[in-house]
Amino acid sequence: MKFKGYLVRENEGNFNGSIEDIDIPKLEQGRVLIKVHYSSLNYKDALAASGAKGVASSYPFVPGIDVAGEIIESSTTDFSVGDNVIATGYKIGMSEFGGFGEIVHLPSNWVIKMPSELDHIKCMSFGTAGITAAACIKKIVDGDCSKKLPVLVSGSTGGVGSISVGILSKIGYEVHAISGKSSQVDTLKMMGANEILDRNEYMSDPIKPMDKAQYSAAVDTVGGEILSKMLTMIANHGVISCCGNVAGPKFSSSVFPFILRGIQLSGIDSAESSIELKKELWELLSNEWSLDLLNQTKIVKISEIKEEIDKILKGDQIGRVVIQHGE
Numbered sequence: 001m002k003f004k005g006y007l008v009r010e011n012e013g014n015f016n017g018s019i020e021d022i023d024i025p026k027l028e029q030g031r032v033l034i035k036v037h038y039s040s041l042n043y044k045d046a047l048a049a050s051g052a053k054g055v056a057s058s059y060p061f062v063p064g065i066d067v068a069g070e071i072i073e074s075s076t077t078d079f080s081v082g083d084n085v086i087a088t089g090y091k092i093g094m095s096e097f098g099g100f101g102e103i104v105h106l107p108s109n110w111v112i113k114m115p116s117e118l119d120h121i122k123c124m125s126f127g128t129a130g131i132t133a134a135a136c137i138k139k140i141v142d143g144d145c146s147k148k149l150p151v152l153v154s155g156s157t158g159g160v161g162s163i164s165v166g167i168l169s170k171i172g173y174e175v176h177a178i179s180g181k182s183s184q185v186d187t188l189k190m191m192g193a194n195e196i197l198d199r200n201e202y203m204s205d206p207i208k209p210m211d212k213a214q215y216s217a218a219v220d221t222v223g224g225e226i227l228s229k230m231l232t233m234i235a236n237h238g239v240i241s242c243c244g245n246v247a248g249p250k251f252s253s254s255v256f257p258f259i260l261r262g263i264q265l266s267g268i269d270s271a272e273s274s275i276e277l278k279k280e281l282w283e284l285l286s287n288e289w290s291l292d293l294l295n296q297t298k299i300v301k302i303s304e305i306k307e308e309i310d311k312i313l314k315g316d317q318i319g320r321v322v323i324q325h326g327e
């Protein structure tokens with residue numbers, strides 16, 4: 001028996017994906033077989049699909065770190081055939097074939113039952129971007145960051161950034177969104193941003209060891225010099241949740257924001273979070289932090305994924321891309 005999947009193959013250093021028929025694996029002990037109804041596109045998937053080092057462990061490979069689907073075979077009593085489930089992160093789409101295929105064969109302790117308030121499309125309109133945004137915001141909420149000053153979000157039209165803007169606005173923070181896309185001011189306002197800061201203008205003044213404390217907290221999805229600058233602008237006891245590196249892996253700082261303002265730089269690794277934390281974040285996304293993302297979500301067929309991969313690699317995606325399997 002076969003399933004269809006977007007299989008990426010390496011040929012003399014070039015990486016190319018296409019839809020192929022792949023053998024359905026035999027169910028192993030401790031695992032479940034899931035029929036994937038929807039997946040989603042994240043920056044990491046685009047890296048795996050283009051052969052970037054450090055994501056997929058070997059090729060040929062099916063990327064896709066996000067899965068929403070239905071159990072079709074289970075070796076454990078935790079799941080029954082027909083259960084609607086979500087699986088994100090861990091080694092999915094890294095060393096285990098991922099959600100860009102119609103079937104996945106995953107350890108059952110990576111899988112959670114879908115909250116009843118959600119459906120497959122809603123789950124994947126959040127996907128890893130959603131639980132990463134939620135993890136970033138949980139650090140800010142747990143850090144008791146004041147609502148008297150705004151929260152800054154970088155990469156704000158991207159997956160993690162746009163969902164962060166939406167949730168922060170929903171829970172009562174004033175949100176200032178940094179973006180490189182001047183054409184998206186109205187979209188960002190619709191998502192909940194109160195002010196939009198042009199990325200080049202934000203970076204135009206030189207970075208000082210300490211700047212005016214204008215923000216109570218920040219969600220940084222890009223790293224690099226933007227993070228260096230953010231560190232100087234966070235008020236006393238503020239939190240920066242740091243989750244991404246699209247602007248570069250390196251940043252610089254002095255110790256002053258830490259020893260004079262007591263700020264915290266909190267790292268986020270949503271993929272390897274405990275399954276208990278993932279359940280908690282999905283509960284938040286299905287209740288108090290729920291968002292209607294359908295306006296900012298594009299649904300594409302798996303056969304159309306190549307173009308979307310190119311766009312996300314260029315930083316040109318807006319919002320979320322959900323991938324539909326089948327007809």
Ligand SMILES: NC(=O)c1ccc[n+]([C@@H]2O[C@H](COP(=O)([O-])OP(=O)(O)OC[C@H]3O[C@@H](n4cnc5c(N)ncnc54)[C@H](OP(=O)(O)O)[C@@H]3O)[C@@H](O)[C@H]2O)c1
Nearest residue numbers: 043155156157158159160179180244245246247269270315
């Ligand atoms: N740590 C974790 O657990 C975790 C989980 C998920 C994702 N991530 C990481 O988080 C980052 C964002 O992921 P995503 O899926 O949201 O990606 P995405 O949808 O591609 O969003 C990234 C956004 O960053 C901005 N950007 C692009 N190039 C830039 C540049 N050179 N300098 C500054 N900003 C730039 C763009 O927004 P604007 O044009 O609006 O500025 C872009 O839309 C990635 O690095 C990803 O690997 C980490």
